[in-house]
Amino acid sequence: MNGTVVALGGGGFSMSDDGTSLIDDYLLELTGATKPRVCFVPTASGDSDSYSGRFEAAFAGRAETSVLSLFCQDPWGYTDPRMLLDQDLVYVGGGSTANLLALWRLHGLTEILREAASNGTVLAGISAGMNCWFEASSTDSFGPLAPLADGLGFVKGSACPHYLGEPDRREKYLSWVATGVLPDGYAVDDYAAIVMRDGSLQEAIAERPGQPVFRVERAGDEAIEHEVPVRALQR
Template structure:
């Protein structure tokens, strides 16, 4: 069964949390799984990709970096991992390269599609994101999952900016993922995993400009979207 995994962040926000990555690897039954890393959110991804490759090769995986024009390899992967960076250029490149079509095929084949930070944003229908030359804004994602999220929610400036965006755009409910947390989404159910006891995922409800924040339970219902390319 295919899974979507959204990761709020790791160490120092953008560095990988090996416990989260090892947990993701544990979902794959193959002894030598094929993993493809999508770097389209960042122009400066080499060091980040090297760290990723070191972790997953150490976990017995074959790791490849996706290059534009090679998107047809995606349906053959066991794990597709969308990396950190800026959400807007990530979405644009995924659309321009027809990667969305192949992501859908991969999911139909039972692959896991995971997103870290901007990659997590891309999997939802909307996200609160801090974008280059724009600042904090609501961005439209790919809609594999319905809802509005923000990664790195443990940083006060990000949390406060997300609250203001929810009010401004009259979005009733948002989800804030702190670093060291991830949601594992299958069918219409999300399961919370955290590598740190004090790292949580929050539901933020906005009504009449009043914000109410509550930690989410370990299991909760969530609406899987119908991506426009399905």
């Protein structure tokens, strides 16, 4: 896929006590717009109104905000998803990766987002909003952690968010890559993100110190972690 994807293993406004986030600041700067048009897509959380409200509060005054509600939630109602083509940044929230993918496909978002990215819209997201861009991922959409080989495939390989931040994430992801259940991919800790451009890794960033990112690859019957250099964001 042509375009830019920023995949957050965790962090951003949704994991901030006061809504401030260096990663979110970076996303706004990445658009190159003075007052970017930013649309939040909370599908994975069932269009949680409190989640969307936190987004709007975090970006108030520095972006033209909107929310795409595929559940027709008040006060946003239903909007034609092609409105995403008019955005500088599409920010996807966390929740159920499986539910997000199913609903997006029914509403035609796959091709809309691909077109938006090719026209310069930055695609970003946290947790499920990280997983969705890849071919496969580690997800708790079905309760216990499980492999999901059903992503959009905008980025090749697999994804694992919350790598060290949640129990069993690391152990299970390594086992799935080692056995070939999931393809090679990227494991991203909380408060860190990877920036992909035209399918290739540009850099890894973090808004807190000590938050690692790994490229995980199968080698025989093992999975090997290759730590990716992480640039610490500064205020």
